[in-house]
Amino acid sequence: MSELEQALVALGRELVVPETPDLAPRVLAALERPARPSRIRLVVVFAAVLVAVLLAALAIPDARSALARFFHIGAARIEVVDELPAVEPQPPELDLELALGDRVSLAEARQRAGYDLLELEEEPDRVYLGPRNSVWFLYGQPDAVRLLVAQTPRLSVDEDFIFKKLAAAGTTVEQVSVRGKPAYFLSGEPHEVFLVDEYDLPVLETLRLARNTLLWEEDGRTLRLEGDFSRDEAVELAESLR
Amino acid sequence: MLAERARRGDEHAYGELVRAYQGIAYRTAYLLTGSAADAEEATQTGFVKAWKALPRFRAGAEFRPWLLRIVANEAHNRRRSAKRREALGLRAAAEVASGDAVPSPEAQALREEQRHELLAAVNRLDERDRDVLACRYFLELGEEETAQVLGVRRGTVKSRTARALDRLRGELER
Numbered sequence: 001m002s003e004l005e006q007a008l009v010a011l012g013r014e015l016v017v018p019e020t021p022d023l024a025p026r027v028l029a030a031l032e033r034p035a036r037p038s039r040i041r042l043v044v045v046f047a048a049v050l051v052a053v054l055l056a057a058l059a060i061p062d063a064r065s066a067l068a069r070f071f072h073i074g075a076a077r078i079e080v081v082d083e084l085p086a087v088e089p090q091p092p093e094l095d096l097e098l099a100l101g102d103r104v105s106l107a108e109a110r111q112r113a114g115y116d117l118l119e120l121e122e123e124p125d126r127v128y129l130g131p132r133n134s135v136w137f138l139y140g141q142p143d144a145v146r147l148l149v150a151q152t153p154r155l156s157v158d159e160d161f162i163f164k165k166l167a168a169a170g171t172t173v174e175q176v177s178v179r180g181k182p183a184y185f186l187s188g189e190p191h192e193v194f195l196v197d198e199y200d201l202p203v204l205e206t207l208r209l210a211r212n213t214l215l216w217e218e219d220g221r222t223l224r225l226e227g228d229f230s231r232d233e234a235v236e237l238a239e240s241l242r
Numbered sequence: 243m244l245a246e247r248a249r250r251g252d253e254h255a256y257g258e259l260v261r262a263y264q265g266i267a268y269r270t271a272y273l274l275t276g277s278a279a280d281a282e283e284a285t286q287t288g289f290v291k292a293w294k295a296l297p298r299f300r301a302g303a304e305f306r307p308w309l310l311r312i313v314a315n316e317a318h319n320r321r322r323s324a325k326r327r328e329a330l331g332l333r334a335a336a337e338v339a340s341g342d343a344v345p346s347p348e349a350q351a352l353r354e355e356q357r358h359e360l361l362a363a364v365n366r367l368d369e370r371d372r373d374v375l376a377c378r379y380f381l382e383l384g385e386e387e388t389a390q391v392l393g394v395r396r397g398t399v400k401s402r403t404a405r406a407l408d409r410l411r412g413e414l415e416r
Contacts, residue, residue, distance in 0.1 A: 004407060005379060011360055012380030016331040018278040020268040024260040027289040031253060101322075112370065114394055131322055132315075133393075154393075 100138070101130025109135050115153050115221065118241040124149070147227040149241075153220055174231055176214075178238040183216030185231040214238055245305040249296045256296075260289050263306060266381070267313045270391070273376040274317040276328025284320050288313035307390035314391050321369070329365040363413035371406035378403055 001009075109127045110117055113135050124137035132152055140146035172188040214234035215224045223241070225234055244262070247255035267288060272281035292312050299308060364372060377388040378399075385403075389396040 002407075004411065007356075007360055008364075008375060008379035009382060011357055011364075012376075012382065014357065015273070015361075015380060017269050017272050018281075020265045021282055022261070023264050023268075023282070023286050023289060024257050026286055027260050027293070028253060028257050030286070030290045031256070031293050114398060131319055 100128035100136040101134065102128060104129045118151060118218070118223065120149065120241060147225065149225055151221045151223045176231060176235050178216045178235055179218070181216055181218055183214055183235070183238065185234055186213040186215065245299065246301060249299055256293055259305070263309055266306065267309060270310050270381060271313050271317040273330065273380050274314060274373060275321045276330055280317065280320040284316035285313055288316045307387045310391045311393060330361060359414065363410055366413050367406065367409060370402065371409055374399060374402045375406050
């Protein structure tokens with residue numbers, strides 16, 4: 001151990017750490033009956049919810065009627081929203097960082113993610129590094145997002161749950177295939193996602209754009225695309241990720 | 243074994259586990275957030291989540307790194323929500339226990355200055371560097387346990403630690 005490392009160990013023993021509170025009574029009071037072991041390790045639950053607050057906060061329009069033109073990312077055609085409805089002015093950068101994570105460069109994301117990122121041919125306009133080492137590629141600008149590509153390691157999908165929950169929730173679910181892997185195209189009512197982490201614990205994940213979403217697993221991560229694309233466009237876009 | 247009994251739903255055994263591990267769990271959360279309130283919340287929530295996840299806890303696995311991983315995740319979430327990280331502080335020199343001979347006033351003053359400079363340099367590092375240094379040196383976790391707590395590979399812990407130490411040396415030379 002170097003001199004600096006020894007100094008750090010000594011420093012650690014001198015740090016101010018408040019006395020540990022006795023948490024046992026509060027923890028025990030908050031316990032529920034243990035969940036039955038899940039027959040499937042990881043579960044993704046979707047539920048339809050109101051997302052008006054999120055939409056306002058992100059300044060993202062629910063305005064499919066405002067579609068005016070197309071652009072291309074990689075090999076796929078993506079619809080662009082030209083006209084945004086009036087929303088409360090917000091500092092968009094701050095809101096995006098709250099919603100997505102810290103803004104980083106693409107090179108930094110590649111270095112810090114801890115896994116090899118799947119990327120489109122076209123570089124994103126912005127990159128965010130979020131909780132759980134999730135990486136977000138944003139195409140467009142914060143006040144006019146055209147496409148979000150997200151990848152989060154150590155999460156996967158339970159198809160049974162998707163169909164049961166979403167069918168009842170007013171969201172249309174279509175099973176498709178991305179590079180031979182099962183994928184799910186969600187459209188219709190806005191929805192939030194309750195992802196479940198590696199401990200089988202639910203993690204609330206809001207679909208940031210409340211637009212159409214393609215969700216699938218690949219190489220130990222969950223990937224999702226959010227944008228105003230058709231099912232076939234979404235699959236084509238997904239398959240162009242390298 | 244307490245973890246196994248708790249896994250079968252024994253709340254009393256889990257209470258014993260909480261008491262046995264709340265010290266290291268709280269210290270971990272505090273060193274990652276720098277906030278007593280956030281550390282307390284993260285530790286309590288972490289224990290509740292760990293209870294819910296116990297049915298998936300692999301029999302025979304080590305409980306401590308598994309628990310600390312959950313608590314560290316909670317601490318990271320709280321730190322991210324707060325969008326800031328509190329600086330760590332030092333105990334006053336008079337409170338620092340030492341079995342060594344009492345140093346001269348000059349030597350004591352020099353040591354004080356050096357440890358404050360070192361802590362200030364640590365506090366200037368970004369969160370990724372500080373986290374790995376906190377696990378390895380402040381919590382004195384091994385590489386494998388640090389990897390489990392931070393949710394990365396052991397090789398990543400090695401490289402991150404080396405980079406963080408390099409950056410820390412750079413900060414100290416500023």
